[in-house]
Amino acid sequence: MGKKKDLRSKEWFGSNDKMGFVHRSWLRNQGYPDDYFRGKPVIGICNTWSELTPCNGHLRDFAEVVKRGVAEAGGFPLEFPVMSLGETIMRPSTMLFRNLASMDTEESIRANPLDGIVLLTGCDKTTPSTIMGACSVDLPTIVVPGGPMLNGRFRGGTIGSGSFNWMIKEKQKTGEYSEADFTEAEVCAARSIGHCNTMGTASTMGTMSEALGLTLPGFSSIPAADSRKKMMAQLSGRRIVDMVNEDLTLSKILTKEAFENAIVTNAAVGGSTNLIIHLIAIARRIGIDLKLEDFDSIGSKIPLLVNLMPSGKFLMEDFFYAGGLPVVMKELGKLLHNDIITVNGKTFKDNYAEAICYDREVIATMDKPLQENAGIxxxxxxxxxxxxxxxxxxxxxxxxxxxxxxxxxxxxxxxxxxxxxxxxxxxxxxxxxxxxxxxxxxxxxxxxxxxxxxxxxxxxxxxxxxxxxxxxxxxxxxxxxxxxxxxxxxxxxxxxxxxxxxxxxxxxxxxxxxxxxxxxxxxxxxxxxxxxxxxAYRGYARIYIDHVEQADKGADLDVLVGGSGSKVDRDLH
CATH class of the missing domain: 3.50.30.80 (IlvD/EDD C-terminal domain-like)
Incomplete structure (x- = not known):
């Protein structure tokens, strides 16, 4: 067994000179004991919580659960905020700020004494932006997806948050719903913590994270309000400490094969077209050559296996009860690269071999898919x-x-x-x-x-x-x-x-x-x-206009493509 790699945080906390004293002493005002600075892996918990981001409103609580797992595994958890992107509220578009949030994530990670990263994500752009930023630093990183809302219930049926929105004009113009009906539907559509409960972009991004191998197996399908979500968050906190000790960095997980798995899986679940623009941007940060044409050649002939809105009739809660993404991954079988590693140190084949489907109306088989050739x-x-x-x-x-x-x-x-x-x-x-x-x-x-x-x-x-x-x-x-x-x-x-x-x-x-x-x-x-x-003539919007690339290249800023690694260019030593 080779010599264990020094922790990155040792550069801040490991010396007994002036700067070591400065770095430790200021953090001691939070009450941390001496052993926290003596060889414990420092785990940064990147939190996209905000009261202005309804889908991520529960992540403040989740951070505490992750911290518990980190501490149990012998790590030193330190939570930090980054720009949160609330799709439902922000104007003119959260996509304008995805690259800015990725910069916030990247620079916050690189500038601080962190050995491993937990990304707390939820609403659409919070997942790709934080993954993009983390890729440009390339430390051991695990994703904790915030999870979908519970099913909305209205007039004796289910109502999908997000998908129902696109019916409103029609129902208003035809007089199908009264004002009172709409008020009631507002409450029913979003009745629990979590992001949209359809296979919209937020659920697609959670699915993408798992299909890339960046979450613990089965994590992305669990509703936000289910107690098993917190259990998995705690286990993720434990696991990131092991990843640091194993030096299991993002670049070791995010191979070309991992991106191909994400493309195939997205087609099978009927995922969002937004996956394309985000996955290309992530690939270009980690140095993988992923082209727009790959989404057609790799994914367009994949059958649709998941019967969820907007392509079907069920919602994410039903998907979880039916067995969730593990069933889909097992069903896809040889269409996936099954022998590549994931964040838990195991392969896709190992992670999903025992998955069981409990409802074939929600998750179809490869032999009898819901639709042939359903990919983008x-x-x-x-x-x-x-x-x-x-x-x-x-x-x-x-x-x-x-x-x-x-x-x-x-x-x-x-x-x-x-x-x-x-x-x-x-x-x-x-x-x-x-x-x-x-x-x-x-x-x-x-x-x-x-x-x-x-x-x-x-x-x-x-x-x-x-x-x-x-x-x-x-x-x-x-x-x-x-x-x-x-x-x-x-x-x-x-x-x-x-x-x-x-x-x-x-x-x-x-x-x-x-x-x-x-x-x-x-x-x-x-x-x-x-x-x-x-x-726009000033500020970030002008920087964005001057530097953003076209959609087929992921709409990242040209100056952000690639990464600078984890080394800080200059310091005070």
Whole structure:
């Protein structure tokens, strides 16, 4: 057995010179005894708790449980806050601040005497942002996902937080619900601690963390309110101490095979399209070559196994009772890389070999899946030279091959002003085109791609239309929605040149998205096109606009790609 590696925290606490005295003495004002500074692994508990982030409102309590586990295993737990991103409240979009939160996480870890990291995550962007930041430092790291809410119950049935939101305009316009009904539904939709209880982006990010091997097995499926969630948090606290002693860093877990496992698993659970943009960003931080096309070649032929909203009818609580993600991982079998290591030191094969399904209506088998070829499809064509994505499991089958005239909205404001005008020239065969909502254009690439249909078509009973944008959509949403068009309209490309009445052709089976105009007309429009003025002139938003990359590259800041490792460049010694 080789010589045990020195703890990183020893550089702060291990010497008896002036600086060792300074570092220890100030922390002693919290009452820590001497042995805490003499060789215990220091575990940083990165907490995204905030009262402004409802989905993460319980993480303050979870931190104490993690600390208990760390102390039991012989570690020295120190909790620290980072910027919290509340999808349901923050404006203009939490995606604008994902990279900022990742910087907060990265620099907080690197600058402090930490040997291992526990990431407390929940709402959509808190998971990828903290993982991105941790990857750029590359210490032993484990994820504690906050977990989904319990099922909402309304009018004798279940109600999914998030997915129900996209039905509100329709129910208001048709008079199906009264004001009193909506007030009651508000309470029912979010009746416990936790994040959205559908397979939206938050649940997708928890699933992604486990599929990457960054959580203890089975952790991501457990509802936030279930006592087993705290038990797993405590065990995670114990395990991170062992990971430090084993020097099991992120780069040893996050191999190319781990990312491929996440892609396959996301397809099987009907996960959010947002996984693409976050997983690419994480890969580029840890140094893995992951391309947009990989999501199609690796994941598009995977069958849908999980019957959850928005692609199905059940919710995360039902998924957990049915056996949760371990059942899916076992069912996928040879489609996964089963022999790679996870945070508990075991392989995927070892972790999920004994999983049992208790409800085949919720989790299907590979032999009888809910849907064939359900993974995310990557489209190419003159509208999206660098790619665009669609989630077939949430789309209307008859619209997957479609040709229609474009109804163009140049911005979100333009859309809100005109979409419900009685004289708007639009019918159910039209294609709604929304520009100006990409990474640079909004800025921040908001979840608005699944825009509401026009009131006059809703009243006619129209449920879905083809919609195209350079933005994203919530993982709780559904519809035949084409997203992440790259390059975005703000930086040019054919998407910026689409006009009202142009014919757009969609062919998902053949992965095509094209504007049906002549090359001569296209060149004429390109020559006349002028880039819009930036929508921000100072502060972080301006830094973001100047440095953000396009969606196909993960929309990270170009100066953040990669990592600087755990060494502090300069110190006071």
């Amino acid at each position: 499809a990557v489209l190419k064509g003159n509208i999206c030279e660098n790619g665009a994505v669609i989630k077939p499991s949430a789309a209307t089958p008859k619209l997957m091959k479609h040709k229609g005239k474009a109804v163009v909205f140049e911005s979100m404001e333009d859309y809100h002003e005109r979409i419900d005008l009685p004289d708007l020239d639009i019918d159910e065969n039209s294609v709604i085109v929304l520009k100006g909502v990409g990474p640079k254009g909004y800025p921040g690439m908001p979840e608005v791609g699944n825009v509401d249909l026009p009131e006059k078509l809703i009243l006619k009973g129209v449920k879905d239309m083809v919609r195209i944008s350079d933005g994203r959509m919530s993982g709780t949403a559904y519809g035949t929605v084409i997203l992440h068009v790259s390059p975005e309209s703000t930086v040019g490309g054919t998407f910026a040149l689409i006009k009202n009445g142009d014919i757009i052709e969609l062919d998902v089976e053949n992965r095509l998205l094209n504007l049906d105009i002549s090359q001569e007309e296209l060149e004429k429009r390109k020559a006349a096109w002028k880039a819009p003025e930036p929508v």
